[in-house]
Amino acid sequence: MTPDLTRNQSLVMKTLSGAEAPLSAYTILDRLRDDGLRAPLQVYRALDKLLDMGLVHRLESLNAFVACAHPHTHEQELIAFAICENCGKVEEFSDEVVKERLDGWAKSHRFRAAKTTIEIRGDCGGCEAKG
Amino acid sequence: MTPDLTRNQSLVMKTLSGAEAPLSAYTILDRLRDDGLRAPLQVYRALDKLLDMGLVHRLESLNAFVACAHPHTHEQELIAFAICENCGKVEEFSDEVVKERLDGWAKSHRFRAAKTTIEIRGDCGGCEAKG
DNA sequence: AAGGATATGTAATGTCATAACATATTGGCC
DNA sequence: GGCCAATATGTTATGACATTACATATCCTT
Numbered sequence: 001m002t003p004d005l006t007r008n009q010s011l012v013m014k015t016l017s018g019a020e021a022p023l024s025a026y027t028i029l030d031r032l033r034d035d036g037l038r039a040p041l042q043v044y045r046a047l048d049k050l051l052d053m054g055l056v057h058r059l060e061s062l063n064a065f066v067a068c069a070h071p072h073t074h075e076q077e078l079i080a081f082a083i084c085e086n087c088g089k090v091e092e093f094s095d096e097v098v099k100e101r102l103d104g105w106a107k108s109h110r111f112r113a114a115k116t117t118i119e120i121r122g123d124c125g126g127c128e129a130k131g
Numbered sequence: 132m133t134p135d136l137t138r139n140q141s142l143v144m145k146t147l148s149g150a151e152a153p154l155s156a157y158t159i160l161d162r163l164r165d166d167g168l169r170a171p172l173q174v175y176r177a178l179d180k181l182l183d184m185g186l187v188h189r190l191e192s193l194n195a196f197v198a199c200a201h202p203h204t205h206e207q208e209l210i211a212f213a214i215c216e217n218c219g220k221v222e223e224f225s226d227e228v229v230k231e232r233l234d235g236w237a238k239s240h241r242f243r244a245a246k247t248t249i250e251i252r253g254d255c256g257g258c259e260a261k262g
Numbered sequence: 263a264a265g266g267a268t269a270t271g272t273a274a275t276g277t278c279a280t281a282a283c284a285t286a287t288t289g290g291c292c
Numbered sequence: 293g294g295c296c297a298a299t300a301t302g303t304t305a306t307g308a309c310a311t312t313a314c315a316t317a318t319c320c321t322t
Contacts, residue, residue: 009300044278063277109255117248118247119248124240155309157308172311
């Protein structure tokens with residue numbers, strides 16, 4: 001069912017999975033130089049497929065990518081991200097009520113939603129405790 | 132109360148207000164060449180101020196900017212955008228329940244939200260009717 | 263008039279993403 | 293096995309978005 005990953009896809013996935021925070025495509029590339037990757041497109045192509053498979057998310061407000069925290073569990077869900085501007089960590093969550101409300105708006109306005117982005121920028125509790 | 136706009140800010144604001152759809156900073160620049168603007172920074176600096184004043188919004192998923200549809204009316208609101216990928220037009224709306232739910236999540240996770248982005252990409256009714 | 267804050271002008275550079283083209287690998291299907 | 297289509301890969305160049313750094317000008321307050 002889940003297709004196997006190709007070499008480049010595996011490398012990119014592994015890099016993202018091991019990262020503490022979102023990475024830009026160029027940062028991923030830098031970390032994979034030793035594995036033979038040389039051009040941005042090698043990373044972007046792998047990311048495209050991983051996004052399609054739902055294994056990776058793109059954070060629009062950051063122009064960066066994260067490994068999905070709950071692969072396969074949200075086929076139908078609307079995912080929101082809380083991004084700490086201090087430590088860079090990202091929390092992934094979903095809220096059925098939010099989804100219902102946005103779906104309701106779309107329906108009443110005859111808007112056919114293809115993809116919805118919800119990103120909250122701020123400071124996570126951990127950072128505040130330290131600061 | 133509302134500070135007057137400087138020359139560059141006015142030019143940028145006027146360009147965005149007259150546009151049917153979001154514009155990138157470089158598109159704005161191109162449209163203002165005849166008014167003497169020459170460098171991206173002149174546009175970005177004006178945009179920064181206009182964003183601060185709440186007269187303009189940035190669409191993260193588009194790397195583009197729109198004039199605010201309801202200036203001064205949403206000091207406290209959470210604004211969502213529905214972006215038509217067909218005609219490019221953007222609808223701006225807010226939903227108190229969505230705001231409450233996201234605020235609730237943030238509170239329960241000790242996350243201090245600074246800015247929240249909600250962007251729905253899809254097709255607006257008008258486009259579907261034509262297609 | 264002096265001085266600080268804000269706005270402006272300009273060049274250079276940094277960051278993110280894709281187009282275009284060539285080559286290689288994979289996987290059915292006869 | 294051999295063929296062909298689909299998919300993946302490699303590489304160069306270019307396009308699109310945004311900021312750093314520095315110089316100059318304007319505005320406001322005293």
